[in-house]
Amino acid sequence: MLRSHRLAYLLTLAFLAAWAPGVFADSWVDEALNSDPFPGPAVAPSASPQLADAQAAPVPSAADPAAAPAAAGEKPGATTEPATALPYVKGPPLPFHTIEGYGGGAITPIAYLVNPPAPGNIFGLPAGAFSYVNLGSKNLEAFTVTENIAGRVELGYGADHFDFGTLRSDIQSATGININHNDEWLHNFNVRVLALPEGSFNLPLPALTLGASLKYNDTISSVYNTLGGRGGPLYAIGYRRDWGADFTQTFTKAFPHVFGRPLILSAGLRESDAANLGFLGFTDTYKVGFEGNIVYLPTDWLLVAYEYRNKPRGFSADIPGLINQEQDWHAFDVSWLINKRATLVAGYGIFGNLANSKANSAWWLQVKYEF
Numbered sequence: 001m002l003r004s005h006r007l008a009y010l011l012t013l014a015f016l017a018a019w020a021p022g023v024f025a026d027s028w029v030d031e032a033l034n035s036d037p038f039p040g041p042a043v044a045p046s047a048s049p050q051l052a053d054a055q056a057a058p059v060p061s062a063a064d065p066a067a068a069p070a071a072a073g074e075k076p077g078a079t080t081e082p083a084t085a086l087p088y089v090k091g092p093p094l095p096f097h098t099i100e101g102y103g104g105g106a107i108t109p110i111a112y113l114v115n116p117p118a119p120g121n122i123f124g125l126p127a128g129a130f131s132y133v134n135l136g137s138k139n140l141e142a143f144t145v146t147e148n149i150a151g152r153v154e155l156g157y158g159a160d161h162f163d164f165g166t167l168r169s170d171i172q173s174a175t176g177i178n179i180n181h182n183d184e185w186l187h188n189f190n191v192r193v194l195a196l197p198e199g200s201f202n203l204p205l206p207a208l209t210l211g212a213s214l215k216y217n218d219t220i221s222s223v224y225n226t227l228g229g230r231g232g233p234l235y236a237i238g239y240r241r242d243w244g245a246d247f248t249q250t251f252t253k254a255f256p257h258v259f260g261r262p263l264i265l266s267a268g269l270r271e272s273d274a275a276n277l278g279f280l281g282f283t284d285t286y287k288v289g290f291e292g293n294i295v296y297l298p299t300d301w302l303l304v305a306y307e308y309r310n311k312p313r314g315f316s317a318d319i320p321g322l323i324n325q326e327q328d329w330h331a332f333d334v335s336w337l338i339n340k341r342a343t344l345v346a347g348y349g350i351f352g353n354l355a356n357s358k359a360n361s362a363w364w365l366q367v368k369y370e371f
Contacts, residue, residue: 088118090340093370094303096333097129100213100277101144101158102190104250106131106331106347106364108291108307110266111207111252113194115370116151124148129368135351135359137165156190162279170322170356171227179226184219186278198253206253213246215274220281234281237315237323244273244282258296267292275314276326280355287312300337307331311352327352341370 095103095110103114117124126147133140140163146156163183172178196208221242224234250268273286289310297303309329318324329352335345349362 090118091116092337093127093339093341093343093368094337096335096343096345096366096368097127097131097142097144097146097156097158099131099133099140099142099144099158099160100188100190101142101146101156102192102211102213103146103154103156104266105293105295105305105307105333106133106345106349106366107309107329108266108293108331109192109209109211109248109250109268110264110293110295111194111198111209111250111268113148113151113154113192113209114146114156116148122150124151125371127368127370129366131364131366133349133362133364135165135354135357135362137357138167138354138359139163139165152194154190154192154194156188156192158188158190160186160188160279162186164355165357167322167356174322175227177227179223181219181223184217184279187216187218188278189214189216192248204253206251209248209250209252211246211248211250213248214243215245215278215282216243217278217281218242220279224281233319237317237319238283238285239275239281239315240284241282244278246270246272246274261299262297264295265292266295270309272312276311276354280314280323283314283316287314303333303335303337305331305333305335307333322356324353324355343368 093115095112095114096105097114098104098107098109102109103112104110115124115127124147126145128145129142131140131142131144133142141161142158143161144156144158146154148154161183162185164181168179168182190211190213192209192211194207195210196205198207199205220239224232224239224242227234229235248268248270250266252264252266255263255265268291269288270291271286271288273282273284275281275283289312291307291309293305293307295303295305307330309331311326311328314326315323330350331347332349333345333347335343337343343366345364345366345368347364347366349359349364351359351362353359
């Protein structure tokens with residue numbers, strides 16, 4: 001069950017989602033809560049603020065009517081035509097989708113929200129992605145979608161199809177029991193709220209996003225019952241149910257000119273009751289882990305990243321040869337920013353134990369499109 005502090009966390013998310021965009025108007029926090037987290041003249045709220053500089057207004061030239069007085073030597077105070085507002089320009093298609101269905105890299109979140117709406121609009125357009133992850137003897141397909149509301153709330157859904165690989169046959173060899181399943185679906189229902197935009201209060205503060213994910217595994221309870229329920233091995237090591245929740249706090253800060261190019265750093269905490277993200281079910285104990293990522297854009301179209309996700313032990317013990325202790329995850333990403341809407345990501349992962357096998361040479365591809 002959710003303890004009182006987690007209920008308070010959910011209520012805080014609901015409050016921020018419902019009230020933050022407008023209730024503080026004319027108050028001392030108005031600017032911080034309603035400002036564009038990624039400022040730039042006539043530029044869409046972008047998931048990567050460093051590109052605001054590149055998309056900012058060009059320097060006027062002598063041919064520019066707004067610059068003509070200085071170029072022609074006209075007297076100070078001469079009237080000129082007011083500058084025309086720049087047209088709206090969509091920001092870059094960042095961040096990507098994690099395999100769980102929210103904005104980030106492949107396995108960790110970034111505080112920037114996916115595909116904010118154009119200025120003045122409440123609802124943004126959706127973004128969708130498909131990811132394929134090869135985990136050695138297992139594999140994963142992730143179908144993910146997000147929707148942005150007012151640039152402050154991100155709703156996401158991820159459907160993860162997980163292939164057990166040799167787990168079914170290994171369980172039958174060890175116990176004589178056929179679990180009757182070769183795969184499963186893990187459903188992730190996510191909400192993230194931009195609680196503090198980057199640079200709030202005119203200070204060099206990072207963006208802060210609070211998130212919650214409700215997860216449901218459609219198969220693990222059947223496996224649990226087949227293996228004996230409360231008298232079986234899964235219950236003995238800590239399995240309790242087929243659903244659970246994650247709670248995240250993510251800080252992100254951009255540094256626009258590191259060797260002349262943008263660097264984005266993210267770090268945060270995750271409180272979770274999941275065993276292997278929920279692919280092996282959920283316990284009755286929440287544990288806190290650290291996660292973070294480093295993103296660098298050496299060119300306008302190329303992105304490289306490193307991700308780290310601490311994996312506190314989900315179950316209290318192992319089932320030797322069948323369910324081994326979780327290990328921390330490391331991921332390396334390379335992405336082609338095809339245009340303002342599409343990205344193609346390739347990655348390599350060191351994920352350690354995954355039930356009865358290791359995934360230390362994992363690789364994946366993701367294609368993502370923002371409408």
